[in-house]
Every structure is written in C-alpha cells, then in structure tokens.
Amino acid sequence: MISSVEYMQHAIRLARKGLYTTDPNPSVGCVIVKNEKIVGEGWHQRAGEAHAEINALKQAGAKAKDATVFVTLEPCSHTGKTPPCADALIDAGVKKVIVAMKDPNPLVAGSGLKKLHDAGIETEDGLLEAQARELNLGFIKRMETGRPFVRIKLAMSLDGRTAMASGESQWISGEASRDDVQRLRAESSAILTGIDTVLADNPSMNVRLTADRFISGSDDEVRQPKRIVLDSQFKMPSGAKISSIGGECIVYTTVNADNKSSYPFIIETCDAQDGRIDLQFLMKDLAKKEINLLHVEAGSVLCGALLKNDLVDEIIIYMAPHIMGDNAKGLFHLPELEQMKDRVSLKIKDVRSIGNDIRITAQPERCK
Secondary structure, three states: OOOHHHHHHHHHHHHHOOOOOOOOOOOOEEEEEEOOEEEEEEEOOOOOOOOHHHHHHHHHHHHHOOOEEEEOOOOOOOOOOOOOHHHHHHHHOOOEEEEOOOOOOOOOOOHHHHHHHHOOOEEEEOOOHHHHHHHOHHHHHHHHHOOOEEEEEEEEOOOOOOEOOOOOOOOOOOHHHHHHHHHHHHOOOEEEEEHHHHHHHOOOOOOOOOHHHOOOOOOOOOOOOEEEEEOOOOOOOOOOHHHOOOOOEEEEEOOOOOOHHHOOOEEEEOOEEOOEEOHHHHHHHHHHOOOOEEEEOOOHHHHHHHHHOOOOOEEEEEEOOOOOOOOOEOOOOOOOOOOHHHOEEEEEEEEEEEOOEEEEEEEEEEOO
8 A cells, every 4th residue: 555655755756857847936746646546647847837736637537536636835726827726626526635835935825725625625734845845945945035045066176176276177076076067057047157257267057968867758958047147347248158058148237337238148237235246135136036046156256255145055065086285266265254153064964976076965054
C-alpha cells in the first residue's frame, strides 16, 4: 500500500520538472489517487498555461470523482491568466485535497482551501511542507518579504581566491562545476552582475545547455533569465554580449542617460547611496518586476555590499584544488570587518563533490 507521503513525494518530483520553465509562477506538481491507484498527474509547465491541477484532472477525466488529490501548493482561488484551480477541483467532484503548503501570498493564503472546504471537500495541509518550500524559495521569499531570494555563486581556489591580481579567472573551477552553474542560472529569474565584471570579462551570462541536461527526457526550451547590470556611472558598452544574446537585459544607473531607446537594453535610473546603486531600492524594484530568485555572479565589491546589507540568502561556492597565492583576489570586499565579533558566520547546508571540485552551499548568519 502506497502512503500519502509517497504520493506527495511523487507530486514534488513532478513539480521539479517545471523548475526551468514556470517563472515567475511557482513550480507545482499534482497527483490524483483513487482506490490506491494514480489516475491522473501533472505539473505546471509554463506561466500562462494550465496549472498542475488542471493537467492532472485532464488525465484523470471521470475518474477524478471521489478521488484524493495531492498537490504541492494550495490550489488558486482567483482568476489570473487561467481560471481558479479550486473551482475545477470542485466541479470534478474530488473527495479530498491534501496540500504540502498554503499559498505564501498573504492576500490569498488559505482562500483556496477555504473554498474547497466550503464546497464539502475534505482538506489537509502541511504534508512534506519543508520539501515543498525548497521548490519555490524565490517565489515564497518575494511573496513573504517583497524582495527576491538572493543567491551568490562563487568559484575559488583552496586558499580562497577568486581571480589573479590581473583579474584573470578563467577557469578556476572544472567543467563539471561550470555545467552545474548552468543549472543554477536556468532555475533563476535573473542573473545579477556589476559593470566591472562586464568591462573585464564581457560575459554572456546566459544558459547554454538544453533542458534535457537538467531533466531527463525533457524537450522543453529553457527559459533564459533576465540579466541585470549595476552600473552607477553608466559605462555600459552598447555592444556588450550580456545585452545582445536575446532576452531582457536591464541596466541600473544613477546617471540620467540620453536617448534611452537607442540602447539594446533597458535603462533604469535610480537614486544613489554612497555613490552606488541603492541595493534596498534595487531589491524592491526587482520584486515588482516579478523576480523570484536572483542569481549573482559578480566581483568581491558587489558581493561584499550585498552581504553587508544582509541581502544574501544563500552562497554557493565551488572550491577547486588550486593554490593561487597572496596577491590573488578574495571572495568578499568587507574592509569593515576588523574584529572576530564582526565576522559573518555561515550555516553549511550541503557539501558535495562536483567533478574534481567541492561545492559548498551555505546560509549567512550574523554572529551575536
């Protein structure tokens, strides 16, 4: 006999299939069970298209009547680009709906379950909630706080260096790590960098692998994340690769640029803070643009500023088996940290081998 936990685990696996395509919507999976057999399953594939529940109901057909539904996120109760999923479940005559977590949007949280309950359908929530939250860290962060989930990616040598004194940094990490970074980019809403990185490396900051490298058997086209450049003095070259590879590129500056429409990127002018982009304003503005997960690939100054402003939710470091020496550049520019009480403590979430490198996933924790 298959347990409720196993059915929800399957729904979570289905939801993962949408990690690279659903943004800015959350990734959601749904399983419909009747007489201890799965009669329908589905996941949300793209924003604006059918939600997970609708795809599962379509597969189940008439078998959905009196069935139990397992879904990773509370069914929606409002009309957006698609009709409410709660209404579809009611119309299908399901008997019970079990959700992993409620909708994190404070304006609608619980309303989907209430609608189902008021229609005489049994409801439960909280089954494998922690695993379900991991699916949509960015969406949840934006709904709960009004800013994106910020993840910094860094590659370093064994002695904690990210580039030689000349700025040369290709390649510190190995090929397997660089492929893994493509996965991180693909699941992000946007990639953030600074103008110094653009001028030094002229990076593309795009996803260069196909979906089948991330999801076995997938033929979906990977959604390209937006690219965000912080350029306080507006030095951005009109021919930079980051703005010429398709998709949206946004440059934030404190300078009033002329002839904005003539550039191959969007220009956002904002107030300065100590001569630089106001990072608190930036995060709020990105959230308004429905940026859920912000992936950062930048130099030590920008990474240090984000950390200093308590805007970093996760740090992923690829540590390569090299020694680069005293003159090479470090991870974070944080000159104000002079005593042990000032240090930034990290909670290690995961450590694993990626090719010849070690990948460390950590959360910042301020020392008391």
